[in-house]
Amino acid sequence: MLKSRAAVIVKHNEPLVIQNVPVPDLDPGSLLVRITSSTLCGTDVHRWHGPLELATDSLPIITGHEPCGIIEEINGERTDILGNKVKKGDRVVWSYVSCGSCYYCSVAVQPCICPSRSSWGHNRADRHPYLLGSVSEYMYVPAPCLIVKVPENVSSASAAASACAYRTAMHGFDRLGAIKSHETVLIQGSGPIGIYCAAVAKDHGAKQVLMIGAPAPRLEVARRMGVDAVLNFEEVTDPKDRRQWLRDHTGGRGADIVFQCATNAAVPEGLSLLRGGGRFVNIGVGGRAAMAVETLPQQLTFLTVRSGEPRHWLQALDFMSTRADRYPFEEMISATYKLDQINEAMDAMASFRVVKAAIEFA
Numbered sequence: 001m002l003k004s005r006a007a008v009i010v011k012h013n014e015p016l017v018i019q020n021v022p023v024p025d026l027d028p029g030s031l032l033v034r035i036t037s038s039t040l041c042g043t044d045v046h047r048w049h050g051p052l053e054l055a056t057d058s059l060p061i062i063t064g065h066e067p068c069g070i071i072e073e074i075n076g077e078r079t080d081i082l083g084n085k086v087k088k089g090d091r092v093v094w095s096y097v098s099c100g101s102c103y104y105c106s107v108a109v110q111p112c113i114c115p116s117r118s119s120w121g122h123n124r125a126d127r128h129p130y131l132l133g134s135v136s137e138y139m140y141v142p143a144p145c146l147i148v149k150v151p152e153n154v155s156s157a158s159a160a161a162s163a164c165a166y167r168t169a170m171h172g173f174d175r176l177g178a179i180k181s182h183e184t185v186l187i188q189g190s191g192p193i194g195i196y197c198a199a200v201a202k203d204h205g206a207k208q209v210l211m212i213g214a215p216a217p218r219l220e221v222a223r224r225m226g227v228d229a230v231l232n233f234e235e236v237t238d239p240k241d242r243r244q245w246l247r248d249h250t251g252g253r254g255a256d257i258v259f260q261c262a263t264n265a266a267v268p269e270g271l272s273l274l275r276g277g278g279r280f281v282n283i284g285v286g287g288r289a290a291m292a293v294e295t296l297p298q299q300l301t302f303l304t305v306r307s308g309e310p311r312h313w314l315q316a317l318d319f320m321s322t323r324a325d326r327y328p329f330e331e332m333i334s335a336t337y338k339l340d341q342i343n344e345a346m347d348a349m350a351s352f353r354v355v356k357a358a359i360e361f362a
């Protein structure tokens with residue numbers, strides 16, 4: 001039986017182990033993909049440290065949920081999200097799967113909150129179909145996944161990042177709606193989602209994009225990705241000074257739009273930086289905060305975002321392909337590792353030393 005070398009979490013907080021995981025037979029409509037690149041995400045680090053809140057994950061799991069790869073085998077005929085035939089050798093990413101028939105999928109048309117939704121990077125590696133984590137030589141693509149071909153000018157690592165961080169950002173912009181040309185967008189957080197959001201906000205016509213984040217190397221990448229002014233919160237530690245900085249940049253009002261791309265703990269400060277009547281897009285997960293309802297800005301619009309719909313995978317890839325000459329997307333992938341270096345890569349992500357770490361497969 002064919003096996004796939006994969007990075008497996010066998011115990012929380014202990015080094016990941018490279019194991020030979022079985023490659024399953026393909027059900028009709030499913031695919032086997034040879035992974036070219038898998039980027040790591042903060043969520044992978046959280047899952048390594050312990051189960052996510054509300055999650056019932058059990059070990060062992062193959063880490064990673066941001067894959068890009070080349071189709072090795074298809075059981076039957078498949079088309080991509082645009083209706084084009086896919087074939088062996090195509091470089092692709094693929095969506096998560098919602099059930100399609102529950103209230104959220106079929107009536108509310110909010111498939112990201114489908115209670116039966118399946119996703120990757122937290123599935124047991126010792127149960128069929130085994131290969132549902134992306135830091136693995138091969139991945140199994142269940143039949144209901146929608147397939148998106150990767151444009152030639154987008155690297156596998158950037159495409160892999162579109163499978164989580166970037167498509168979530170696109171979902172946020174979808175929920176937000178239009179940005180007007182007089183509006184200032186503030187981004188909280190200088191991780192991959194924050195920096196990608198900055199580029200999209202600029203592209204969608206914001207007058208200026210401001211960012212509060214850290215550490216300095218991430219903010220330098222953010223500058224090159226279109227951010228007009230950055231504030232390093234490791235240097236400006238008093239929230240009062242940060243508020244003043246924001247007011248100085250917005251005629252004393254505050255930002256028209258805030259994207260929280262850090263952690264829930266950043267929400268109270270983010271709301272204090274939003275003008276009355278502003279729009280707040282809450283993307284960053286983890287962390288906790290409590291605040292008094294009576295301090296909320298007047299006429300606030302508060303939007304939360306979970307994951308992305310299949311079309312957001314496509315939008316994220318299209319954006320990188322068509323804006324390749326304007327934004328240095330490759331700078332977001334700040335470190336590449338081989339499969340055997342998975343623990344080094346996880347440490348780098350856990351310490352925020354890199355914007356995004358990619359595991360590259362030859």
Ligand SMILES: [Zn+2]
Pocket residue numbers: 041042043044065066164165
């Ligand atoms: Zn992720």
Ligand SMILES: [Zn+2]
Pocket residue numbers: 098099100101102103104105106111114115116117
């Ligand atoms: Zn559903």
